[in-house]
Amino acid sequence: MQTERYTEQELFLYNCLSREKERFEPMNAPHVGMYVCGPTVYSNVHLGNVRSFLSFDIVFRYLTYLGYKVRYVRNITDVGHLTGDTDDGEDKIGKKARLENLEPMEVVQKYTNDFHDVMRVFNILPPSIEPTATGHIIEQIEMIKKILDNGYAYEANGSVYFDVTRYSKDYDYGKLSGRKIEELMSNTRELDGQDEKRNSLDFALWKNADPSHLMRWPSPWGMGFPGWHLECSVMSTKYLGDQFDIHGGGMDLKFPHHECEIAQNKGANGKEPVKYWMHGNMLTVNGRKMAKSEGNGFTPEELITGNHKLLNKGYSPMTVRFFMLQGHYASTLDFSNEALQAAEKGLAKLMNAYARLGELKPGDASQLDVDAWRQRCFDAMNDDFNTPILISVLFEGVKVTNSMLAGQQSMNAHDLELFRSTFSDFVGQVLGLHLEAEASDGNNELLDGVMQLVIELRANAKANKDWTTADKIRDELAALQVQIKDAKEGSTWEHHA
RNA sequence: GGUCUGGUGGCCGAGGGGUUAGGCAAAGGUCUGCAAAACCUUGUACAGCGGUUCGAAUCCGCUCCAGACCUCCA
Secondary structure, three states, X not given: OXXXXXXXXXXEEEEOOOOEEEEOOOOEOOEEEEEEOOOEOOOOOOHHHHHHHXXXXXXXXXXXXXXXXXXXXXXXXXXXXXXXXXXXXXXXXXXXXXXXXXXXXXHHHHHHHHHHHXXXXXXXXXXXEOOEOHHHXXXXXXXXXXXXXXXXXXXXXXXXEEOHHHHHHHOOOOXXXXXXXXXXXHHOOOOOOOOOOOOOOOEEEEEEOOOOOOXXXXXXXXXEEEOOOHHHXXXXXXXXXXXXXXXXXXXXXXXXXXXXXXXXXXXXXXXXXXEEEEEXXXXXXXXXXXXXXXXXXXXXXXXXXXXXXXXXXXXXXXXXXXXXXXXXXXXXXXXXXXXXHHHHHHHHHHHHHHHOHHHOXXXXXXXXXXXXXXXXXXXXXXXXXXXXXXXXXXXXXXXXXXXXXOOOOOOOHHHHHHHHHHHHHHHHHHOOOOOOOOOOOOOHHHHHHHHHHHHHHHHHHXXXXXXXXXXXXXXXXXXXXXXXXXXXXXXXXXEOO
């Protein structure tokens, strides 16, 4: 009934720009514009990438749950940017195309499909708009023209570079990442092939490309391709306007990518583009950042099957999702077998209660203050999307649910309705956790029937005090990873994959 | 080298000047034919050294350790 929950909840989020937690006030409530940097599709996504998109999935879900009308834009980077740090480096997608003997756009399609599959498996919602860089070459050229007209860029040999020194006379370059331009100047390494740049800090808006480059487009400056940072400025502006509410991305994009984005936007239209900047932290393995270049990333397939040297078993997508949500998005999270196993059990406990909410019957008095408990769920999320706290509050709900199922606690009808809807909303809609299908897909009906029979036979044996038969059934099932749970009203069973 | 972040009990991970995080694991109890499950109870903690304070895990300084960014990376 109450869908405009934002009118009664106060959301605070940590703004990287101000380095403070701020009250979230959208520019045009109930509309919210959110942009998140998406993947570069030249290889399979790994779990570190997944964590980042999951973090913003939570933001998207919670804002939506609060009743905001969110336009969520997440791009696909399908222009191959340079592999190395020199200008003559090969571009990633072109390189992959040569290695796999594919057309560059085949590479792009292949890994875009993979990305979408992975997002679906982890129950990460699709964005409202998913624009591609190659689909916005014209707009990128237009933005470069504006920046040139405003004097913040210069052309050199068919390439166009952003003039950071010139820009920093009018604006604060380094504001987001807390860097000082003088320090950046003195610290930047001397790299080869940068003769065209007036200053090592300058970055490319457009790169001249010879015919050996597979991905190139005509422009006023000749054949070439757009610079690394430009697409995000262009596509966020196009779909969300010159100024919008939230911009997200991984911590590793803060500098230089996001800093350059701000510079491009301001250089083009003079306005501060983003009100709230949010950065998700890294997933680590043995304390080190999971990254393609480190070679310590797991693909989702390896994770689910357990087929990786660092994994001693497979874990379901929901286990991984839950594991990640037990940490706060702004903290690093270390990936380990022990932590995954703990998460697996914790999730089973949570989801078991979630699945049995329907069995709860209203009683007389309520021992739980349901209104206060519900508000604590909101409070957790209102405090910079603190999913670990939310989960801890939900576990209190698990205890209450189990106690009620065991007849040790009660709840009146009004409270029970609120309790159920709150519990299932926060688990399902906000955290995006769902029950995972049993391993025996398609045979569930048959299996259920067979198990009912087995449980009945065992109940008969128990009634006859035939403990040998009863225990044999229980133990043999246990060997098949099927656990029998006895309760006063009868037995239930559970299959552990 | 520069900039920044973090070091919490057996493990993961919140919090963050005085009051229980939570999950997993461990111990005891209730229930049970015995178990399992569930519920109840319990323990061990804030890297080290100084300082501020009536009081610090929480603030400040130093030390040690780890990580991130400074180059493509979520």
